[in-house]
Amino acid sequence: MNTSAANPGELAGRHLVLGMTGGIACYKIAELTRLLTKAGATVQVVMTEAATQFITPVTMQALSGRPVYTSQWDGRVPNNMAHIDLSRGADAVVIAPASTDFLAKLAHGFADDLLSTLCVARDCPLLVVPAMNRQMWNHPATQRNVAQLRADGVETLGPDSGPQACGEVGDGRMLEPEAVYESIVSFFASKVLAGRKLLITAGPTFEPLDPVRGITNRSSGKMGFALARAAQQAGGDVHLVAGPVALQTPWGVYREDVQTAQQMYDAVMRAAPDADVFIGVAAVADWRVDHVAGHKIKKTAGQRMPTFTFVENPDILASVAAMPNPPFCVGFAAESDDLEVHGEEKRARKKVPLLIGNLGPLTFGRDDNEVVLFEADGRTPLPRAAKQALAQTLVAEIARRLPDPSIIS
Ligand code: CTP
Numbered sequence: 243m244n245t246s247a248a249n250p251g252e253l254a255g256r257h258l259v260l261g262m263t264g265g266i267a268c269y270k271i272a273e274l275t276r277l278l279t280k281a282g283a284t285v286q287v288v289m290t291e292a293a294t295q296f297i298t299p300v301t302m303q304a305l306s307g308r309p310v311y312t313s314q315w316d317g318r319v320p321n322n323m324a325h326i327d328l329s330r331g332a333d334a335v336v337i338a339p340a341s342t343d344f345l346a347k348l349a350h351g352f353a354d355d356l357l358s359t360l361c362v363a364r365d366c367p368l369l370v371v372p373a374m375n376r377q378m379w380n381h382p383a384t385q386r387n388v389a390q391l392r393a394d395g396v397e398t399l400g401p402d403s404g405p406q407a408c409g410e411v412g413d414g415r416m417l418e419p420e421a422v423y424e425s426i427v428s429f430f431a432s433k434v435l436a437g438r439k440l441l442i443t444a445g446p447t448f449e450p451l452d453p454v455r456g457i458t459n460r461s462s463g464k465m466g467f468a469l470a471r472a473a474q475q476a477g478g479d480v481h482l483v484a485g486p487v488a489l490q491t492p493w494g495v496y497r498e499d500v501q502t503a504q505q506m507y508d509a510v511m512r513a514a515p516d517a518d519v520f521i522g523v524a525a526v527a528d529w530r531v532d533h534v535a536g537h538k539i540k541k542t543a544g545q546r547m548p549t550f551t552f553v554e555n556p557d558i559l560a561s562v563a564a565m566p567n568p569p570f571c572v573g574f575a576a577e578s579d580d581l582e583v584h585g586e587e588k589r590a591r592k593k594v595p596l597l598i599g600n601l602g603p604l605t606f607g608r609d610d611n612e613v614v615l616f617e618a619d620g621r622t623p624l625p626r627a628a629k630q631a632l633a634q635t636l637v638a639e640i641a642r643r644l645p646d647p648s649i650i651s
Contacts, residue, residue, distance in 0.1 A: 247277065247420060249630045252427060254282030259328055259335040259364075261357045262302070264292025266407040267339035267373035267416040272297065274338060274419040275305040278426070284308070286328055288357050290344070314356040325359035332366050336426065338399075339373030339416050342384055348396070349387035369397040369429060371422055376412030399425045424493035428475040431634075434641035436477035441517040441569065442470050443510060443524035443558065445485035447503045451550065452535035459525050463487035465574070465611060466523035468633035470495045476637050481517070483509045485524055503527050503555035514562045517569040518647075519640060522559040525576065530555055560592045570644055573597040585616040596643060598636065615639065 258278060262271055278285050285306040289299060299310040311324055319327050329335055337344065337357075344358070348370070353359040361368060370391065378384060379401060392398060400417035407415075417425070444466020450456040463484060470482040471492035480495045483506055491497045500506045503526045514520060529552035539548050563571045571594040577584045585599035597616040612626035613636075624635060 248281040248423060249628065250280060250282065251628075252281040252630065253278060253430070256283040256333045256430065257286070257331055258283050258426070259286045259288060259332045259360065260306070261335060261337040261361070262287065262289045262293040262297075263337060263339060263341040263344040263357065264290060264295060265339040265341050265373045265416075266296060268293055268296035270416060270419050271338055272301060272305055274422050275302065277419060277423040279306060281423075281427070286311075286332070288312070288328060288360060290355055290357050292341070292343075311356060314359055316356070324356055325353075325363050329360050329364040329366065332364070334367045334369055334426075334429065335361060335364050336369045336371065336422075337361070338371035338422060340370040342374045342378045342381075345370065345372060345384060345387045345391065349390040349394075367395075367397065367429070369399055369426065371399045371416055372401045372414065373416030374401075374414045375406060375408050376410055376414045379414030380412075397429060421493055424475075428494075431472075431475040431477075432638075433477035434638055435473055435519075437647065438478050438518045438641075438644065439516055440470075440473045440478045440480045440519045440521065441483070441510060441513050442466055442473070442480060442521045443483045443485075443506055443526070444470065445487040445489075446525050447485045447506055447527045447555075448501045449503065449527045449530040449555075450501075450534050451531055452537065452539045454538050457527060457530075458486070459527065461485070461487075461525035463489050464609065465629050465633070466521075467492060468629045469521060469523060469636060472630070472633035472637040476634075476641065478519075478637075481513050483513075483524075503530065503558070507556045507558050507561065510558050510562060514565060514569060515567075519572065519644065520559075520562045520569045521572040521574075521640070522562075523574045524558075526558055527555055529553065557592070559594060563593045570595065570640070572640060575599045581614065582621075585614060586621070589616045589618075596640070 262268055275285055286308055287302045287306050287310045289312045303310045314325055316324050347358045351362055353362045402415045402417050403413045404415055405411050445463030446459045446461040448456045448458045467489045470480050474480045474494045482495050482497045484497055484499055498509050500509055531550045532553045559573050562568055573592055573594045575585055575588050575597055581599045589597035598613050600611055600613045610628050611632050613624050615622040
């Protein structure tokens with residue numbers, strides 16, 4: 243599972259009007275359409291005449307699975323009011339790419355083609371994804387228009403900065419399709435963690451034996467990364483401390499990579515005083531060797547096998563929970579047996595208000611999971627779900643247990 247690409251079902255039931263205007267970034271909208279439809283959204287593409295110069299309606303129809311509209315005089319809409327009918331029932335209109343000219347039209351309420359008329363006639367949110375040359379983006383008129391659109395409640399996604407199709411470098415290039423996709427999913431997520439700072443650990447740790455060998459475990463990091471993504475989409479400010487994993491950083495999440503349990507402990511203890519919530523999802527090694535060999539341990543014929551002595555690693559979760567003014571602490575426990583007994587015992591031992599238990603090794607690396615919430619006053623089982631969907635449920639469960647920020651203790 244890639245935690246940053248489209249997850250099937252994530253946008254199920256959402257209906258989007260995807261408006262394309264003229265610009266070389268039109269080619270990126272093919273990929274955006276694929277991501278949106280893979281996630282279950284229905285995508286109604288509407289193109290300006292200029293957009294059709296860059297990519298054909300045939301391509302967009304094949305990818306969206308729906309007829310594409312380009313003209314307000316299109317007779318396929320029975321009442322001949324495409325500008326009204328196409329946006330009714332839509333959850334949002336997304337203009338990508340949004341050209342300089344189209345932003346100007348929107349800011350002034352012009353309605354001289356199907357897409358601009360549809361935007362004025364819509365009764366749902368409008369998101370624009372600007373894409374243009376840096377001089378065009380920085381032009382005072384464009385900046386005035388964008389400020390006006392924001393004041394009118396239009397959501398602006400991007401633009402990005404970097405090399406441009408014209409060969410220049412600067413602000414104005416369109417966000418990559420995955421980033422636009424993530425922003426759209428975020429737009430629909432309920433902002434239950436707005437204003438909250440979350441610190442999350444994920445993945446395994448790696449405890450070296452010598453410069454080339456070490457001890458690790460089978461944690462993939464998927465659950466922790468899924469939680470980080472869901473928390474960010476719920477409006478949280480997320481700091482993710484990750485052990486060695488091969489996963490893409492979720493959009494908008496600040497990631498700090500570590501290897502050992504001690505490094506993870508140090509990173510967490512530095513950030514914890516600032517956090518409102520700490521979620522320990524990492525499978526932290528309980529022990530490390532007391533002396534890491536400075537050179538590769540050689541196998542010499544006839545010699546005795548190497549032996550190692552271990553020392554205990556700090557317990558990160560218990561240490562955060564023992565801080566004088568701790569964040570709301572959430573633990574995870576992977577148990578191979580007797581979850582009911584070990585889950586509650588572990589929660590009480592680590593002195594955390596919430597512990598999420600799962601039947602451990604069976605879930606490592608999988609894309610779905612089934613968990614039980616352990617709290618002082620009882621347990622709540624949650625149904626089996628994909629890790630990304632489960633992450634959204636857990637974010638909602640955690641959010642409703644947080645103290646009201648307006649109550650100062
Ligand atoms: N944890 C931690 N630091 C450690 C060990 C565990 O922060 N040194 C956290 C994990 O991130 C998780 C919770 O504690 O949130 C439970 O981890 P688990 O490995 O199940 O607990 P242990 O205390 O190591 O117990 P066990 O004897 O079952 O390994």
